[in-house]
Amino acid sequence: MNQAAIHKILAGKPGSKPTPRKLTQLFEKRRGANFTLIQDLFFSLYPETRHTASFKSLQKLLADGFKNRPAELKHQDLQRQGDGNWYQSGAWVGMQLYVDRFCGDLKKLAERIPYFEALGINFLHLMPITKRPSGPNDGGYAVNSYTEIDPRYGTDQDFISLTAAFREKGICLMLDFVVNHTSDEFPWALEAKAGNLKYQEYYYTFPDRNMPDLFEQSLPEVFPETSPGNFTYCPQMERWVMTVFNSYQWDLNYTNPAVFLSMLENLLELSNKGVDVIRFDALAFLWKKIGTSSQNLPEAHRLVALFRLCLQVVAPGVIILAEAIVAPEEIVAYFGKGILEGNECEIAYNATFMACLWNSVATKKTRLLRQSLGNLPPKPDPSTWINYVRCHDDIGLGFDDSHISALGWDPQTHRRFLLDYFCQRLDWSPAKGAVFMYNPFTGDGRITGSTASLLGLERALEEEDALKISSAEAKILMLYGIILAAPGIPLIYAGDEIGMLNDYSYMEEADKMMDSRWINRPIHDWDTVSGLSSEKNHASRIYFGLQHLIALRKQQPGLADVCSIHYHDSGNNHLLVFERDGETDNGILILANFDESPQVVRTALLGALGYMREGQFHNLIDGKTKKVRSGLLELPPAELLWLRKY
Template identity: 45%
Template sequence: MHDWERIQREAARSLTRLLPRVAQAFAEAGGAAGEWNVFEQRLRREWPRLFELLFGLYGTQYDFFYHLEQLLLAMAQSWLKRPDWLKQRDALREADTEWFQSERMMGGVLYVDRFCGTLARLREFIPYFRELGLTYLHLMPLFEAPEGNNDGGYAVSSYRRVNPHIGTTAELADLARELDTAGISLVLDFVFNHTSDEHEWARRAQAGDPDYQEFYFLFPDRTMPDAYERTLREIFPTVRRGSFTWRPDMQRWVWTTFNSFQWDLNYANPAVFRAMAAEMLFLANLGVAVLRLDAVPFIWKRMGTNCENQPEAHRIIQAFNAIARITAPALLFKSEAIVHPDDVLSYVSPQECQLSYNPLLMALLWETLATREVKLLAHSLSHRFRLPPGCAWINYLRSHDDIGWTFDDNDARAVGIDPWGHRQFLNAFYTGRFPGSFARGLPFQENPDTGDARVSGTLASLAGLEQALAGGDPQAIDIAIRRIILLHSIVLSIGGIPLIYLGDEVGTLNDYGYVSDPAKADDSRWVHRPLRNQVAMDQRHDPTTIPGRIFSTLTRLIHLRTSLPALRDGMMEVVRSDNRHVLAYVRQTGSQRVLVLANFSEYPQSIAGNLLRMYGPGLELFDLIQEQPVSATTALTLQPYQFVWLTPSWQR
């Protein structure tokens, strides 16, 4: 307590010293008194937290207060430049801090160049996004990046210049406002663990500028890299071994966790934090509503550890959060942490990342589809799904990235599963190596030393549609479509924001043509990043086609979701089904209650009437999916891959 009180006294004194200079600079730049008052009010509210976080990170550095003052000046300048329409959105969302918990939230994600080519063309698809029911649109990395292999845009060469093949920064800002008018929040990536080796900061480091060399981790020999690598894991083992790259032009080893052209930033340097805060605020002022924080576990390095999920990583994100609350209050953070489930949860709070991908749900839905048994999924969700108030999951079935089996080993053992062997089975199943598998996926980053691997593939190909079409079997095609719809029904009803990778809504299959592009051939993830499937989109209203069947059913479910307050926020309770093939959970908000039952088997399954009465509750229920009454006096039979959303009849 003594240290905390001392820090808070220093926080108050520092603000007293710094605030007049910041206010003067704001006024000299043309800021109005009313605008300053709003900024100052938020600054005073968040300052104790922000100061404590930054002092804990950088307080021992001789130039700490210089960086602090420069940060405040940049924040005030950003607020001054923030467009009026965004300031209005700030006020609205400060008054409704749970806007993203609505049952009307529905997300979509796409690569602009793969979907339609340019930002200008993307505006033409806003009616399509509205037809699909989207209220959240994530555009994959679209800023300048090296030509050729750039890790799908995650090797960022500029945080402020859009890739000229896609458009301009001005067009992106216009699109953000047009999407907002259509009721769609824009989501972009904030790639803050690393830059490309073509970024201005990296170029200056290569030119010998000592200030910018301190932006990265550079070593003259292998002494330090070898010491670090004793405890590091390899992320992309098929790309190159280890986490460091030799640069002959600099005669230095560079820390490169991912690819050799992606240089990790040194957040122990306060100049790096300040520079990245400025980039974050620039993106916020373009109209971005949510920033996806890329690779959050890796942003702090500590010798003798795996350099993941370090306490300072949380402090950095929390400090960014405080800055956003002052200067861009409508901005939310979405954590991308594909790590152990406990570590995923550690990044989620109103003071850190309000949103988080749910990699556990994603992985275990595929696990359940392969095994036809819900035991690991139900057990894991029963104690790993709940989030702090004011936060939400982003629930997805696949993304631009691979599928990894990030379940907890002890959860697996608790239900009688050997975790290592099970992961080997799942990799074999989803790459089609397991006898009887319906999936057609590809391995990603197989590590010959550990046997570890992940899986690539579109939703439809992994769920069996590609194989069924190749075999020309109408029954197998129908079963595959049922699997696709079943998976979507879970992410739409389980609690949080559902997210669709655009193309999945019309059953897009794997695109194996990526192997003919040298920049993509070594990265199997491109198999599930195909060009827009316009033929399938044109068939979406024809119920006799596969795209029509998937699209019409999915949009009906999305529309139904918007009418059910029970599906808002993330409160969910896993309940008994007494059937190893059927997942059961309850959603409730206020008096409205929905019991979800989902059959993960290709055979009919029965649920006892007493369970329906217990969790329904009541003797007379109504299935919102089939729009028909269900009696709880007898057992309910679920057809292959059928799901029901049951509510008491009186709540219809």
């Protein structure tokens, strides 16, 4: 049993509003329930013989964190405990956005709550909004503070007011916790540069290249084009600093318990400001060890579990998302394995799902998608996925090579085909994307571009081709209709709901021009939004189509993540066919055609599964019951069906 389930039992049935004394008693129960696991994890990373005092400091941090947690949030914690795994509900639909590019600042974001409500959004991931360097800052992921709001977005009070407004409207807020590194302007880094030995030990710093060169023998490069290597020389302190991502992002040294304690203090403070979901950025990199890739190490998993179990004691209604864009078996591991099963992160990105969807767009075939998802190791029951079509980042091609080879394709050649297809290297491809971080030595690269441009809408509008425009619209709604029907929380990237295209203006900005991911981070088009109800164009058709799918999702109990999923081989490799909660009357069968031509599926299969009776089927999306007069059901290109079980 995971610790959250134990805490629910300890809390008992939700009743009248608990007194402060009762809340404190429940805190003590949670601390007692987690104490042994926290102690074992802490001393497995930091040996007891040297770090007993640090463990006592940890206990005080937990008590102070609970003391400082507002009463309103303590009551919300208990409500969520009573609701069980609240994040597995099918009612959540998310959106990811940059506040400044979406609407300007936090006050203006609060004014946009009606926009989210109209679309059906009740889960928001705001990209980093805390203080960062004024120059290059990796889109805010080079942090100068974990808790102080950057003035460009407003004040700390603006943020507190925003979280209160979100709670009133039932909107769940997710923020990043850049757990692996700080900026080189962070207070600890400035102290280190000034010669403070205490803070030099907060990072991996070395007086010469001996240790860095040993690390480099097995460390991969994250940004080979713009930040080759994993160490940067700091002339102020005459030392080499580990900088796995960018030269201005210093990796934290978690072998030092003072780093963990300081970061836990930041995590608790962020949670106490009203954040509901904490996105652990780059958590796969947390522990470094010579002779390894320094990714996904056992110590990193223990560290994540330690963070989670401590947070759970103070704020049991707050959960952690794993930002681990790694191999499928490694992704599932961040839910916890063995004694830690269900005790690491509650949510993780289903990056495999996203990448395989784009593979199916390019190849028009779904076998790799079905094979990859069907071979995902099972996740613990109390966990869930974030499913997405696009996000602020690139599209990686981290498929399992054995799955590609099983299809008769050469893995390296296939990845190059995908780069060519999406990045304007094939005249016949409708996609208009760009390459991100191409490595000429390995031939590897990643893909950037907005959903609409990658699916052909930009090119179709340029050509003023109505049929191609309609085809691109259908593909957008098909992909989003698939993730809306999949187990987990669907996440829409802001702008996709109105079919926004690539933004090439980043090429004119010095601090962005070397990062092609900005092509997919446009300024939100509120002029288009204002005309949605009065104009019939691609934006309105996409918006209202997506709005309808979101509302439909929330009406279907079979789409919650407590319900099953099963992938079916329809005999047609162009079709994706999967079933949600098929063992009950709430069953829904999803069919999607990835080909550019009409495709057919046997009606015998639909009948055997219970989704066709006497030649009739009911499509939930258009609300119509239709009759098939032959043994085959035809799906037009990019057709999406949600069939109701009879």
